[in-house]
Amino acid sequence: MSLLRILFVALVAYPVVLVMLGLNVRNRARLPRGGPAIVAANHNSHLDTLVLFTLFPLLSIPRVRPVAAADYFLANRFIAWFALNVIGIIPLQRKRAAASGDPLAACYAALERGEVLLIFPEGSRGEPEQMSELKSGIANLAARFPAVPVVPVFMHGLGKSMPRGEWLPVPFFCDVFVGLPLHWNGERKLFMDGLQDSLRALRKKLAAPDHN
């Protein structure tokens, strides 16, 4: 299945992100060179995952795993097959089911295998080019793996290109800002505030006016 994922990134993500859209990446060197690591990005579009894929070397793609909503991506059999085998998602139950155990168990296992997790802490795509409140599940991961770096990434323009509810991507140059890696600092609220501040600071570097 890793071949499928590499082919998908080479034949779909690269042309869409690098030719149709066009990226302007600032501080690419701050991205983790290998796992285990967590990339925490803002989320406005399905294209976000494709953009994050293109930031990693092609052959490392099988070890780069987006964490995605189980209720959305496992909704029907076809999408589920595609999400699990072609995109390589780690499904996450957004609403905690009473019976099952820790919803993050699959994420723990992936980090233990040395994989790179792509996490959208806002939890959903939300309104185009707006950042919503961060969910604190990522703090649990950071607390359990204090040595694993959490790299904040702010992306701009993708909500313009393919916002929620649209199926047709329209070309725009997009900006990607990579922040300095964060580590667990012992306190949940402190950690989440640090992540929030870092994403906001990255957003401030944006020169272009916002979507209106």
Add this chain to the structure above:
Amino acid sequence: MKFHLPPQVMHALIGAFALLIIASIVAMLLAHLNPQRDYTELRLRLKTWWLIIGVFCFAVAFDNDVSLVVFAFVSFLAFKEYLSLIPTRRADHRVLFWAYLSIPIQYYWISIEWYGMFIIFIPVFVFLFLPMRMVLIGETQGFLRAAGTVHWGLMTTVFSLSHMAYLLALPAAGNPAGGGDALLFYLVFLTQINDVAQYVWGKLFGRHKVSPTVSPNKTFEGLVGGVATTVVLAVALAPWLTPFTRYESVAAGLLIGVFGFIGDVTISAIKRDIGVKDSGTLLPGHGGILDRLDSLTCTAPLFFHFVRYLHY
């Protein structure tokens, strides 16, 4: 594939390569002699020149359909950069899709050499169609600004720039000295040299600002020196590359020199309005692709009609 460039164009390209090689060697020597000074910008600019000349060779070396795809892609990049700069409305998502679709269609008219359609498609049909599509969506807040900005972008980055490509579709008989390829080289080379010459003259002798609010670095001395340089080169190159008489080549040089400047400051005014310094970061050291094509958005259609009126 054609691969048989007219000899004049071949020589001109070799000349341009030679210029660039000399410039690169001079830049390396400068960096070697003054290690304490930072020549990053010069180095990046040279890198972009290499890229431009590479794309140009690629565009003219193959048959016209390949050239058209290259030019359409350049228009696509420029229009995309423009749209990425300006504020757009969420509601216009699909309108923008149609606007992008006009790029391949515009270049298709060139490929079938349908001049009448080429010249009215964007100014008339797209101009009428996009607002109609916006009305169907029904968002009236910011309607005029959205319709105006999108059409302005199409006119400059697609309609105007596509005149470069139409030079290649002109019948060869109009220019015995190398055909459309030679005219295209003449236009692009002089427009780019004009930019450099205005910059250099301005750096050396610039005193009086020519447009203080839009482009504070542009000076009257730079403009005059640059235009003069361009006219001299236009006259010198004309016998090899164009069907122009002496007087016509003086006029062509003036046209490219003056309107290259006007295209440049017009794009500067837009960037100032939006509040950005460079239009993008696609071309290292030159800002975005619009920063490099700004003069051509003005010189390409004017030069095209100048040639067409006189010789076709």
